[in-house]
Amino acid sequence: MAAISTSEERDEGGDLLLWVLVWGELAAFGILLTGYVVMSMLHPESFELAKLHLAPRLAGFNTVVLLASSWQAALAASSHGKPRRQRLFLLGTALLGLLFVILKFAEYSTEWAATGDANLQVFFELYFLITGFHLAHVAFVGLLFLWAAIRPERSTIVTLTTVWHVIDIVWLVMFPLIYLS
Amino acid sequence: MESSKLFGSANWVMMLGIVGALIAAQWKHEVIPVLALAVILALTIAKIRLIVLDFMGLRGMRPNLARALMIWPAFFSALSLGKVVLAAVL
Numbered sequence: 529m530a531a532i533s534t535s536e537e538r539d540e541g542g543d544l545l546l547w548v549l550v551w552g553e554l555a556a557f558g559i560l561l562t563g564y565v566v567m568s569m570l571h572p573e574s575f576e577l578a579k580l581h582l583a584p585r586l587a588g589f590n591t592v593v594l595l596a597s598s599w600q601a602a603l604a605a606s607s608h609g610k611p612r613r614q615r616l617f618l619l620g621t622a623l624l625g626l627l628f629v630i631l632k633f634a635e636y637s638t639e640w641a642a643t644g645d646a647n648l649q650v651f652f653e654l655y656f657l658i659t660g661f662h663l664a665h666v667a668f669v670g671l672l673f674l675w676a677a678i679r680p681e682r683s684t685i686v687t688l689t690t691v692w693h694v695i696d697i698v699w700l701v702m703f704p705l706i707y708l709s
Numbered sequence: 710m711e712s713s714k715l716f717g718s719a720n721w722v723m724m725l726g727i728v729g730a731l732i733a734a735q736w737k738h739e740v741i742p743v744l745a746l747a748v749i750l751a752l753t754i755a756k757i758r759l760i761v762l763d764f765m766g767l768r769g770m771r772p773n774l775a776r777a778l779m780i781w782p783a784f785f786s787a788l789s790l791g792k793v794v795l796a797a798v799l
Contacts, residue, residue: 554781561785595756602764693760700753701785708746709789
């Protein structure tokens with residue numbers, strides 16, 4: 529299988545920026561998730577109780593939404609030379625990203641009531657920090673996809689799609705760690 | 710990447726995703742079985758391999774970078790699985 533964009537195709541500056549972005553994201557979420565794992569070991573009962581207030585069904589559906597958006601982004605990146613198709617895929621990515629944000633806020637609204645419990649505070653502080661930081665990424669990069677749909681440029685689309693896949697991978701790691709284990 | 714191959718790979722990942730999410734959804738408020746979690750983690754690894762090796766174009770090009778990119782999610786996925794296995798055993 530050939531790559532969407534090889535290192536030779538990208539200019540060195542763009543390549544470096546992309547890797548700084550990718551590793552910056554992985555480092556930031558790596559620190560947050562490590563903090564979550566450590567705290568879950570220090571407060572196992574409180575974390576188990578707090579997880580009863582989460583909505584894994586909604587989060588599971590959101591996983592499918594994010595996977596579908598990544599698929600749209602990959603199709604957009606592979607539709608070089610077909611501007612109409614590419615715009616549709618970029619728009620599809622942005623709209624699915626927006627759907628993820630809406631569903632996540634719906635999920636937050638069901639969980640908010642439990643945050644008042646002092647015993648669950650450590651879990652919910654970390655939960656909102658990690659998922660909120662991820663949500664901010666989805667919302668911001670989703671908006672950039674919308675902008676890319678208006679003014680599509682190959683290098684921008686490849687960079688955005690790569691970052692979108694990283695955001696997607698972070699969610700695929702977060703989902704079992706926070707909701708299922 | 711050829712569109713048909715990309716479509717095929719994405720279809721496969723999507724199906725795994727839907728199956729994983731549906732399995733996960735059945736265990737609301739209960740400890741999820743190790744097998745169900747393993748399905749979801751298999752999806753994660755499949756997706757990461759697809760992205761790192763094929764989309765990012767690192768297959769056979771930058772093995773150390775590719776390995777490092779795959780170790781990050783594999784580490785946290787192993788942690789998730791380890792927690793569930795420990796909870797089941799203890």
